[in-house]
Amino acid sequence: REAFREENHEIYNDLLGILELVGSHLKLVEHPPDEIVPLLRRTGELSTSLRFLIEEDDDSYVYWVERRGRGCFLQATPIDVSRLLTERLFDRVDTAVLTSATLAVAGGFDYVQKRLGLDHARTLIVAGHFDYRKQALFYVPPHLPDPRSPGFARSAATEVTRILEHSRGRAFVLFTSYQQMRLVYEAASLEIGYPTLLQGSGPRRALLEEFRSTPHCVLFATAAFWQGIDVPGEQLSCVIIDKLPFAVPHDPVVQARIESIRRAGGNPFYEYQIPQAAISLKQGFGRLIRSRSDRGVLVLLDNRITKQRYGQVFFDSLPDYSFTTRIADVESFFDV
Template identity: 40%
Template sequence: MENLNSSTLFAENGPLARAIDGFVPRAAQVDMAAAVGQALEDKIPLVVEAGTGTGKTYAYLAPVLATDKKVVLSTGSRNLQEQLFHRDLPTLIKALDYHFPVALLKGRANYVCIERLGLLSDAVPQLSAEGLADLQKVRRFLPLTSTGDIGDIPGLPERSEILPLVTSTNDNCLGRDCPHYQDCYLVKARSRAMEAQVVVVNHHLFFADMAVRDTGFGQLIPDADAYILDEAHQLPEIAGQYFGQSQSSRLFVDLARDLRLAYKIEAKDMAQLGKAADQLERCALDLRLAFGGETGRGQLRPMLARTEVAAALERLKESLDFSYEVLKLCMGRGEQLSQCFERLISVKAALESLTRVEDKGYSYWYDAHRQHISFHKTPLSVADRFAAELAKDEVSWVFTSATLAVGESFAHFCADMGLSRCRTLQLDSPFDYSRQSRLCVPRYLPETNGAGRGRFLADTLVDTLAAVPGGSFFLCTSYQVMKEVAEVLRARLQRTVLMQGEDNKVRLLEQFSQDGRAVLVATSSFWEGIDVRGNALQCVVIDKLPFSAPDDPLLSARLEDCRHRGEDGFARVQLPKAIITLKQGVGRLIRDVTDRGVLVITDSRLVNRAYGADFINSLPPMPRTRSLTTVAEFLSTLE
């Protein structure tokens, strides 16, 4: 299609105004679109912070559709990915009469695996009653779907225990040898992506693709002329996950179960196979037990020095060696056995790499879940690796988010991403915060890490929440506080109180919006990428400033690295990250020029610590108060 410049695209009588009801061009949106158009042409990377309400999605989509370039759009979450593909992109495709194919592509864990689902019997011994009910939901869904996307399955919890059993991993996928290869939902999705002119992915898949290319074994997403990365503030952390290594004890349990299955189907006479599978599963579970009953993250080096952990790890390695010797005897007897053998070699090598903890420039850490333990080796910086990507010729890069700058500086983001040469653009929100909002930091708050803090905050704010004419978000920095808050509000507040985790995120938001007066209590996944407009959301409570936990192993490794280089770790790492996270949470409140509402931050450090000013200076210019009575007066004007 013909190239159109930003002033033409966004003109009062332009293609967008003609096709979209109520479309009004905004100066900041036009400025951003012009900058994106320039970046697509001259290949100089562009970094844009576009305040809430700028209309940044249209500002980068319109120039993309106005060119004939192949473009990959990457977003921060599957939620945003779907919104972009199903809502924003079709609107602009129609407005600009765009005729090239577009595609949505997610990671393999988002698609039902026909082969693995077929192998499951109706009475899977390890499943609970809820898991078996979820299995039936998947089975009923399959004849009705063309995409196989598990996010479309009604009533399926986000963390259902059935998900690892009905989706594939790199390790257990049979690839072209699978009898269902021609019908595979993942294969079809990747095929559509390769043929499309615009492909919508998410950051996890984007970096998984870079990691796969590093190994020299293929690619997951197509090559493109331009990459537009929305919600770019998430990139440094997600990149670190993929440029490092990870392994969960769940891999060993899954391998043991698939080994048992292969034994029953392809080598019934090999009793040693069953014994090897049982031993491998037991040793993997024992390794989790050796780390104690607590869940959460920690440094891996000191844990591996503990006698009981070292012994459990050694037993796991011995069981892998035993399985290896037994499987060698079965080679050539079946496809499932051959695949298990290849997976075994891979997990053995990864375990060796992750438990050699001497390499410099990495954080070695573990993450303990209720039933599994995962080991991680994460680079302290992705700047050099990403700079190599940016150095490639003939490719355009655009990084954008509502929260990239700290104050007016992009230095933190650019340093993290290896952006030595780029253009930056900071666009303020068009909203009138002085009229539309109030910010309250109440007095007499408890210590930020005190026991029972969630119950105290909920008791303190129950009257304020009751006075909100519309709905409220109560955003917490821990699951413990979230549960305490929800428990108190359900007992004391005559409203629907929803809690994260009790249903799929999309359905929770639908229920929240339809109710109009509900309170949604949530943690980190609701701090960003959520767009609720109008009276359904008139109050956002944030329980405390979102500093990463001081015992977070990745953070402590980065702070140690800063100390070695003579830098202030708090100013270089902790403070910028917390400011950007808070800006994201605050951004949930005012989403439209007609929205009005109250922000309550229950952390007195915002007013009594010197760094509180850094937070305030990065937030929208909301009139501030410390009085909940003043907040109630403002709420009374929202009726």
């Protein structure tokens, strides 16, 4: 940030001066029309935010510059949100009830309680009303290479094609990165005998509507389709996820939180990265079973979940799906 300040101090000073000049002129208006009041408030907010982003040295925040296209965005976010939530929410109410279908990790709330600063919260896990063992099959192909290896995309495309033959399309194929999505889509799309959609080829809402209205459709997508999507019934009968959804390690917020845990003597992989990934995996798989009549297959193309010791945390966090490593079981499930 110091280098950014030095390089851009003239632009910063000019912009701050313009905001203050505009604000001072707006205050001189004796009987301002309705549209002036929010404009005055906005100039004040922009000035305060700009000062915070450029001048503030609060080490409980992480600051970074993000460039997208021709735009430049100054960002700041708290490394630990627990203090802010305590001051601005929990200390101001007598009772707060937090509910979620996905926040428990390995059968407990230790992770989310620590992240939110809920040291003395009472917790309860209520059994769901879905029969996951009958309604869903969880399949992990044992033969695929490590998702980080160069040959993974080609092998994954072959496996996706096989699975979609058994599911007769009707699937979300979800990825943790745009690059992996494009590689697998390019390798598999010509081999898939069903209509395919690719995130980025149209607005999110339009793609969802087309998926819902197109029989046997297959949607290739990323994180934008992991949450808040509801496609009940047979139209969505399979959800395939490319790999365990660990947060991108070079993300500034992730880096800052990892370093904060490490400085405190903790283990960021087990205390932060694994629990966060377990929650994300549950959210991604949660697209499939949305009612008692839904049936489908959940696929994870990342067999580290069966080979690495930490994989048990993911199994203990997921609902009680039937589990298999045999493609024949997938075929049998869809033949019922």
